[in-house]
Amino acid sequence: MNIIHTPQMKDMILFMAERIIESKPLLTEVDSRIGDGDHGIGMAVGFTAVKEKLAGEEYSDINQLFRQTGMAMLGSMGGASGVIFSSVFLGAVKGMEVKECVDTKEFAQMMRKGLDTVKQRGGAQPGDKTMVDALEPACDAMDSCEGTSFGELFQRAFDAAKKGVEATKNYPAKFGRAKCLMERAIGFQDAGATSVMLMFGAFLEWVKKEKANE
Ligand code: ADP
Ligand code: MG
Numbered sequence: 001m002n003i004i005h006t007p008q009m010k011d012m013i014l015f016m017a018e019r020i021i022e023s024k025p026l027l028t029e030v031d032s033r034i035g036d037g038d039h040g041i042g043m044a045v046g047f048t049a050v051k052e053k054l055a056g057e058e059y060s061d062i063n064q065l066f067r068q069t070g071m072a073m074l075g076s077m078g079g080a081s082g083v084i085f086s087s088v089f090l091g092a093v094k095g096m097e098v099k100e101c102v103d104t105k106e107f108a109q110m111m112r113k114g115l116d117t118v119k120q121r122g123g124a125q126p127g128d129k130t131m132v133d134a135l136e137p138a139c140d141a142m143d144s145c146e147g148t149s150f151g152e153l154f155q156r157a158f159d160a161a162k163k164g165v166e167a168t169k170n171y172p173a174k175f176g177r178a179k180c181l182m183e184r185a186i187g188f189q190d191a192g193a194t195s196v197m198l199m200f201g202a203f204l205e206w207v208k209k210e211k212a213n214e
Helices: 006-022 024-034 039-055 061-078 079-093 104-122 132-143 150-168 191-213
Strands: 003-005 100-102
Touching: 003 006, 006 024, 006 039, 006 061, 006 191, 024 039, 024 191, 039 061, 039 079, 039 191, 061 079, 079 104, 079 191, 100 104, 104 132, 104 150, 132 150, 132 191, 150 191
Parallel strands: none
Antiparallel strands: 003 100
């Protein structure tokens, strides 16, 4: 698969939303160790809102699809992570020319713009023990993917995000509620970074499933 059209992208986002909702217990557990334990709930609320918003709609372009996804999250999640995770989707298509489909290079560019928006909004840099520690390496891994398939793109992004999650165990926390723990957060992975890894894992799983059905 080298190109994803808008209806397929909607399907992919809905598939990912389901996976995040299913991962609520895991994300709750991860956030309980160093945060306040609400990350799983917040993400499940956000992606349930996304499912409800997208379900009955038909989109003709990626721009509107991503905008509605981000707005559904922003309007339902609240808190720091509502702003942060909606920024991935809203930032991805901000100022982008209207596209009915995207190739791997365009998708990588969208995610990079999402990452830039997250960093602008939240002020976190790599090493601050946030979702940036998974999203930035995933974007870096996708940069070198020109001309490859979506299967390859998402495999590289997932692998990089996974490594990023592992690395968050070594960092003291600077953002979110975990920041009160500072050094004591060392040894535990970041919840938001874990969500990013799950998102790319779901994208990868979706591509494999689509290919099997071809
Ligand atoms: P809260 O911190 O309000 O309880 P959640 O538990 O839902 O929100 O989400 C926490 C996650 O949000 C953290 O694990 C981290 O990855 C991410 N996060 C928090 N603040 C920021 C920020 N300023 N920039 C990037 N990510 C952030
Ligand atoms: Mg929390």
